[in-house]
Amino acid sequence: MMSNLFSSFDPSTNIFNLSLNWLSLMMGMMIIPMTFWFIPSRFNMIWINIIITLHKEFKTLLGPMNHKGSTLIFISLFTLILFNNFMGLFPYIFTSSSHMSLTLSLALPLWLTFMMFGWINNTKHMFSHLVPQGTPPILMPFMVCIETISNMIRPGTLAVRLAANMIAGHLLLTLLGNTGPMMNSFTITILILIQMLLLILEFAVSIIQSYVFAILSTLYSSEVI
Template sequence: MMTNLFSTFDPSTNILNLSLNWLSTLIGIFMIPMMYWFIPSRYSMIWINIINILHKEFKTLLGPYNYKGSTFIFISLFSLILFNNFMGLFPYIYTSSSHLSMTLSLALPLWMTYMIFGWINNTQYMFAHLVPQGTPPILMPFMVMIESISNIIRPGTLAIRLAANMIAGHLLLTLLGNTGPLMNSFLLSLLIMVQMLLLTLEFAVSIIQAYVFSILSTLYSSEVI
């Protein structure tokens, strides 16, 4: 029995005491490169089209300071998060993107590199960015404080947004699934239909959250240039 409802998100998967907590994160290494070695299939063509659309989107967000290959880090970020979100929808596979240690390890280094690059190369611009244009002089100290706090909490909001959205859907599926044995056949068939609809919603959330994470990372990078 689970001692806590949230224990379903504990990374405690193991076989013969061999820890398999983060194995779902690494499965993509064995699966994704296959499409580079075979004749292009419909799957690989769809994926290439998605990458081209993302490339154009990130290139537009980066603006005139876009360098060749600069969008690929965000495309890779999108692919990693999307794959981990999808893997978590399968039974008995740990959702690594629902853990803060995973999401923070993606958001914090990105934000830190933006800040280091911005303050070293564009110090005057970074200071000017703390005070929005047209701010009255009396409000400038407060605006600097508010802008600094909003800048500092960015990696936390990125990480918590992704983890919380992944946990929320899975938690709802778990809650409804635990009531199944107590229902009659009619309510059970209704529950299965609701679970299928929720699973479809989770598929959409997996795509949206990966897109939001990568888009916000791109926007944050464009602000320090």
């Protein structure tokens, strides 16, 4: 019996004093057959087409200043988050992307790198971002404060958005699942249908949130070039 609702997201479960929950980060790599990397199956072809589409979109967002291979980090980021979101949908597998320790570890280094690169190499360009074009002179000090604060909370918003969306769906599934033993056969049938619809919704959320994280990271990087 869970002591509280959030214990299903508790990463402290261990075996032989080893925290094995975080193995879900690499668990999928263990079950992929070796032939996947050599023989181009239909699934492989679909994934290659997805990567090509993402490459074209990220290249467009980065603009004319993008360098060869610059989209690779954002495609890898999308793949990592999508993979972890999907792994969390399987029963009894720890959802690593629902924890701030992972999402902030992805967002904060990216944001810090973009800021350091921008302020060192394009200082004037970074200062111009603090005052939007057409701002009245009397409002300029306030706009600088607002833009600075909005810039500083970007890694936090990226991390919280991903973690909160993953937790919300899982909590809803857990809450509805816990009501099952108290229902009769007819209401359990309706509950199972609702759970299946929610699971489909969670699949969509998993894809959307990984895409949003990667797209926003790309947009933040395009502002410092």
